[in-house]
Every structure is written in structure tokens, then in C-alpha cells.
Amino acid sequence: MWTGLVFGLAVVAVSPAGAARAEVRMSGSFVADASCPATQAIKSGRNPGNISTDAGQSYELLAGNKDTPTHYMIRVPGVDPERRWVKVGCGHVSGGGASTMPAAPVPAEGDKPAAPASGKPEYVLALSWQPAFCETKPGKTECKAQTAAGFDATHFTLHGLWPQPNGHFYCQVAAADKANDSPAHWQDLPAVELDPKTRSELDQVMPGTASDLERHEWIKHGTCYGKSQQEYFSDALTLMRAVNASPIRDLFTQNTGQDLTSDQIRGAFDSAFGAGAGERVRVSCLNDRSSGRRLIGELTLGLTGPIGPNSSLSELLLASVPTNNAGCPKGLVDPVGFQ
CATH class of the missing domain: 2.30.30 (SH3 type barrels.)
Structure with missing residues (x-):
């Protein structure tokens, strides 16, 4: 998974x-x-x-x-x-075009990935802490636009929602679009068509839309989701609302500029979404080469079960297989702005 x-x-x-x-x-x-x-x-x-x-x-x-x-x-x-x-x-x-899940070889072209062991649909939801990401990518359009009053200064942002298992990408995608799926050419990928309300929310919750991240996420992952572009991004935004309305966000905002451990983060998930939820969470850190600081860059959540407008994040987490690997043991919650 x-x-x-x-x-x-x-x-x-x-x-x-x-x-x-x-x-x-x-x-x-x-x-x-x-x-x-x-x-x-x-x-x-x-x-x-x-x-x-x-x-x-x-x-x-x-x-x-x-x-x-x-x-x-x-x-x-x-x-x-x-x-x-x-x-x-x-x-x-x-980061980049890569997922934040443990590395393993991608199946050869045309090979079908094995079905999830649970028999139910499995996903990874990747949440970014945007100030940390921008420390390592200061030239990105969305990073140049960061402000202390912005949504991404105090909320988790959406990296992606990734159907599992490994190798489950680019479903029925044209070769030309695969060839353009690199950050330098995301603007050449087909536009994502959303209703105005969803587009407005996505632009806020996924700042990377300023660099056409949503086009990449759809081409690589969304095409394997089994639903329309509208449903794929709406479902991802539903999950993001649940995280940002929870004590997980409070833990980060109250500790901005300070270290958090993976145990603290996982414990907060247990409190917010039920005992054991934290065992489905992995923490990734980034190295700020200019200062040598280790920054919390992303959380990845394992989910199992159908996702829809009324899905419970708690149920999706607890239905997933736990991981013993918490990832980065400790990192700094980076404040907005280049430090």
C-alpha cells in the first residue's frame, strides 16, 4: 500500500x-x-x-x-x-513528481498492479505543510505569494489523493500526456474542469495549482480513481476539511517555530479520529539546506474504503492497515516566510 x-x-x-x-x-x-x-x-x-x-x-x-x-x-x-x-x-x-510513500520498483509498462489485500479500495492522502515545502522551493509561484494571513500559513494543504497499490497510475492516459508529466511541463497537460465553487476551494487548499499541480495529480493518480475530475477533487477536499477542522491543525499552529515528534502527531490523530488512527500516519521531513533545520514537510495517511461526500475520515483511517514506521521522528513546524 x-x-x-x-x-x-x-x-x-x-x-x-x-x-x-x-x-x-x-x-x-x-x-x-x-x-x-x-x-x-x-x-x-x-x-x-x-x-x-x-x-x-x-x-x-x-x-x-x-x-x-x-x-x-x-x-x-x-x-x-x-x-x-x-x-x-x-x-x-x-516531492517533485514523486509520491511520499516508501520507495519500491514500479511495474513494467502494461503490467497490472496486484489488487489490495483487503479487497477494498485503498488510498494514501498526502498533506503538506506549505511553509516547509516553500523553504526548499522558494522559486515556485505559490511560494513567492505566501503571506502570514494566507490559508497555507496555518492550514494543511493538499498534495494528493493516491489510489493504491503501487503502480496504479496513468490509467488510460495518452503517451503525450505521460511525457509532459514533469514539473517543467505541467502547464502542457490538459486542464482540469471543475465547477466554480470546487475550483475556488481547490486553489486555496492546493496552492500548487499556481504551478498546475492539479493537472499532474489528475493525470497520474486521478485517472485511476474511477470517478470524474469533479468527484475526485471534491472527495479530496472533503478529507482535507476534516483534517483542518481537527486538533491536528491546532497542534501545528500552536507549535509553529517549535519541534514536534512523530509520537505527538500520531497521538493527536488518536485523540481526533479514534485510538489507532495515528498508526496509519507517517511523517516526512525536509532538510532546509540554508539553515540545516529539519522541517516537517508532509503527513501521509493510509485510508481504506469507498470515499464520497459523506465519508468519515475516522472510519477510513481505522479500516486501513497500520504501519510500524512513523517516518521522521522529530521536526520543526516551520512558520510562513523564508527563514
């Missing part, structure tokens, strides 16, 4: 020894779920400085070692060399 990643352009790199190797360029971040060796070479395991990832830490994601990767190349600031390889099972990918 908690899997997914995005592949980019295949390139050829040359190793220090001069041997050519195929790599697949990737974008976004790699969030370590554990402390794992970060090696200079995959085969030999050479690791100058004996460098390991920090659990919960976010690293710039550079490439995979092949189309179906066993290792990711990440950038580890302050070490020599900075470019290091880690096994895919060490963490999950986040």
Missing part, C-alpha cells in the same frame, strides 16, 4: 574508473526511514567517511541505478563526495 516513485530521463554517467553505467535521472527528495550506509559505489560498497543516512532526514534525490532501481543516488551535504548510493528499501521518495 505504501509504495510509489517516479522515473525520469535515462542518462549515461561515467564512473571515476571510466566505466560507463546507465542511470535514470530522478527528482524530488529521498526521506530515510532508517540509518543506512551511503556508499560511493554500489558493487564494492566503498564508503569514504563511513557515511550513513539519518532516519527521518530528507536528501536531494538525483537518480536511480536503472529503470527498476535497487539503489538511489542522493546528495549528502558536507561529505566528500556528496553523491552517494543508498538501497531503495532504506526510505521513501517525496
Whole structure:
């Protein structure tokens, strides 16, 4: 259930020894779920400085070692060399076009993903804390427009609602649209048609619409939802209202500028949505390279069951399979504005 990643352009790199190797360029971040060796070479395991990832830490994601990767190349600031390889099972990918679920290989083109084990529809709801996202993407249109009075300064924002399992993307999507599904070309994807009320709410709750994020989310994930564009985004907004009307939002706004632990966040979900709800929540952190701060960037929620206008977020959470991996153990709740 908690899997997914995005592949980019295949390139050829040359190793220090001069041997050519195929790599697949990737974008976004790699969030370590554990402390794992970060090696200079995959085969030999050479690791100058004996460098390991920090659990919960976010690293710039550079490439995979092949189309179906066993290792990711990440950038580890302050070490020599900075470019290091880690096994895919060490963490999950986040940001850019990538999902925030644990990384695993995508099935080959045309392969159908296995049905969810529960026999019921399964989803991941990804909630962003926009001030933290904007610390790492200050050039984004939506980030330049942030203000202390804005909705995204004090509310969770929508990254996406992702049907599961892994590989369940781009359902009946034209090849040309798949080719344009990168942040630089989202404006070339087909427009999302919504009624005026839904469009207005989505523009507020998903600030990334300023960069055409909704076009990407529909093409990659919404086309596999089994409903219209209107229903897909309306259902996602219904879930967002439930989160933002809950004590989870209060926990973040009351601790802006301070650290929160994954235990605190999961405990708040238990209080708001029932005992055990927090076990369906994972925390992802971002590294603010300008300050070295670890920021809470996103929460991902596992959901199981049909989603509609009257769905109960509590029931959807509790019907989902719990995860023992809480993700980032502690991070700062970033205030709005570039720090």
C-alpha cells in the first residue's frame, strides 16, 4: 500500500574508473526511514567517511541505478563526495513528481498492479505543510505569494489523493500526456474542469495549482480513481476539511517555530479520529539546506474504503492497515516566510 516513485530521463554517467553505467535521472527528495550506509559505489560498497543516512532526514534525490532501481543516488551535504548510493528499501521518495510513500520498483509498462489485500479500495492522502515545502522551493509561484494571513500559513494543504497499490497510475492516459508529466511541463497537460465553487476551494487548499499541480495529480493518480475530475477533487477536499477542522491543525499552529515528534502527531490523530488512527500516519521531513533545520514537510495517511461526500475520515483511517514506521521522528513546524 505504501509504495510509489517516479522515473525520469535515462542518462549515461561515467564512473571515476571510466566505466560507463546507465542511470535514470530522478527528482524530488529521498526521506530515510532508517540509518543506512551511503556508499560511493554500489558493487564494492566503498564508503569514504563511513557515511550513513539519518532516519527521518530528507536528501536531494538525483537518480536511480536503472529503470527498476535497487539503489538511489542522493546528495549528502558536507561529505566528500556528496553523491552517494543508498538501497531503495532504506526510505521513501517525496516531492517533485514523486509520491511520499516508501520507495519500491514500479511495474513494467502494461503490467497490472496486484489488487489490495483487503479487497477494498485503498488510498494514501498526502498533506503538506506549505511553509516547509516553500523553504526548499522558494522559486515556485505559490511560494513567492505566501503571506502570514494566507490559508497555507496555518492550514494543511493538499498534495494528493493516491489510489493504491503501487503502480496504479496513468490509467488510460495518452503517451503525450505521460511525457509532459514533469514539473517543467505541467502547464502542457490538459486542464482540469471543475465547477466554480470546487475550483475556488481547490486553489486555496492546493496552492500548487499556481504551478498546475492539479493537472499532474489528475493525470497520474486521478485517472485511476474511477470517478470524474469533479468527484475526485471534491472527495479530496472533503478529507482535507476534516483534517483542518481537527486538533491536528491546532497542534501545528500552536507549535509553529517549535519541534514536534512523530509520537505527538500520531497521538493527536488518536485523540481526533479514534485510538489507532495515528498508526496509519507517517511523517516526512525536509532538510532546509540554508539553515540545516529539519522541517516537517508532509503527513501521509493510509485510508481504506469507498470515499464520497459523506465519508468519515475516522472510519477510513481505522479500516486501513497500520504501519510500524512513523517516518521522521522529530521536526520543526516551520512558520510562513523564508527563514
